[in-house]
Amino acid sequence: MGTRVLICDDSKMARKQLAKVLPNDWNVEIEFAENGQDALEQIAANAFDVLFLDLNMPIKDGYETLEALQGFSQAPVVIVVSGDVQPKAIERVKAMGAAAFHKKPAATEDIRTLLLELGVFSPNAQASVTPNDVATAAESFTLQETLQEVSNIAMGRAASVLAEMLNVFIKLPVPRVNILEVGELQMALEYSVKEDSCSAVSQGFVGSGIAFEALLIFNDSSFPDMATLLGMTDVSSREHETELLMDVSSVLVGPFMTAVGKQLNIDFSHGHPTLLGQHVKIADLINVKKASWKRTLAVEIVYEVENYQINCDLMLLFTEDSVPTLEHLLSFLAEDE
Structure with missing residues (x-):
């Protein structure tokens, strides 16, 4: 079984972009959430290893999601990926339990380096793209x-x-x-x-x-x-x-x-x-x-x-x-x- 990854962002374009920059040699199973509430419900139903989390979202934003995750016994490793690059925003998310912060838009090599540093990624030559990844990449945007x-x-x-x-x-x-x-x-x-x-x-x-x-x-x-x-x-x-x-x-x-x-x-x-x-x-x-x-x-x-x-x-x-x-x-x- 591969690493279970959840990408949470209200933007379809951002979800697609982040899925595409994940390492090709990472054996992953990718799921998607449109807001923090959606992400929390998916994590409660099925454990995830890594959560890529946006901050500015409707219904439940990234800060509220991080706060809620503190009550989970098996919370995923959280990497915040956001356009909000205020120093105080970065400080807050790390204080609330995020393992790392990365600004949008994410680049392939930067994400690869970050995942290696966090110890959540091991290169696997046999890795393949999941069906969910292909479906998302095929989406068009208004x-x-x-x-x-x-x-x-x-x-x-x-x-x-x-x-x-x-x-x-x-x-x-x-x-x-x-x-x-x-x-x-x-x-x-x-x-x-x-x-x-x-x-x-x-x-x-x-x-x-x-x-x-x-x-x-x-x-x-x-x-x-x-x-x-x-x-x-x-x-x-x-x-x-x-x-x-x-x-x-x-x-x-x-x-x-x-x-x-x-x-x-x-x-x-x-x-x-x-x-x-x-x-x-x-x-x-x-x-x-x-x-x-x-x-x-x-x-x-x-x-x-x-x-x-x-x-x-x-x-x-x-x-x-x-x-x-x-x-x-x-x-x-x-x-x-």
């Missing part, structure tokens, strides 16, 4: 699925930069990807912001036939804590608030777009960030851009800072003309994984 995974990795890179700068822990969600009409976009933003007043910074990007706008929306209640973390003693004026907005926007949007561009092999050109609105309602923000947005492919990520009242919503709004090109590029990325 535009939303591939863009969500690309955004997930980029989100983790951006959060790590902000977390290190502020010495905080950023709580990360599962990115949401949808094609929205302008009315639906307004409803999505109102649901996420949940406050009467907000402020927003906008920046345009273009490259390889893809054009989109990065929109960073701040709840106005975030200003006091944000100023404290940045060491700004005075945000009483609109000028100081604008400076704060631009600083945080640069830290979040810049690394995010660098990570997206690296995955797509695109060097995006960008315009200067502009203040789209200050202390306004979501409806007012939408009205400013209603003519240009109309129907858009939207990626939404909500960043929250643990133990602080800081909440901001990053949205990438792709032009409708960009969608076919983006879909074409993402299809190549999925095939390469």
Whole structure:
């Protein structure tokens, strides 16, 4: 009997990619779970030797899964594979029992070295690919699925930069990807912001036939804590608030777009960030851009800072003309994984 391996990730693309980079000479039986609850139920029913675990998942995330595994008498060796590369995230998962952490996307040689170091892998020339592995590799992925995974990795890179700068822990969600009409976009933003007043910074990007706008929306209640973390003693004026907005926007949007561009092999050109609105309602923000947005492919990520009242919503709004090109590029990325 081979080593029983469970790969837990809400992304089909990530599950496929990780299965493909496991050593070819490793005698393994691979199963898959879509979230932490699914993984725990499978482990309770059938023992596993190794669990590859994502952190940002719906229903039950990686942290909750690690906590639950502490109550198992025969828990698998846990290797966290995540796009969340915050130092505090890595510290937390290891303190909760993870044997190792590896950033996404995983590479074949890196995984092989890690498995050897942990003593869970012994090369076996007679090893063969399991049927489950073949089935997963044959799957195709939608535009939303591939863009969500690309955004997930980029989100983790951006959060790590902000977390290190502020010495905080950023709580990360599962990115949401949808094609929205302008009315639906307004409803999505109102649901996420949940406050009467907000402020927003906008920046345009273009490259390889893809054009989109990065929109960073701040709840106005975030200003006091944000100023404290940045060491700004005075945000009483609109000028100081604008400076704060631009600083945080640069830290979040810049690394995010660098990570997206690296995955797509695109060097995006960008315009200067502009203040789209200050202390306004979501409806007012939408009205400013209603003519240009109309129907858009939207990626939404909500960043929250643990133990602080800081909440901001990053949205990438792709032009409708960009969608076919983006879909074409993402299809190549999925095939390469």
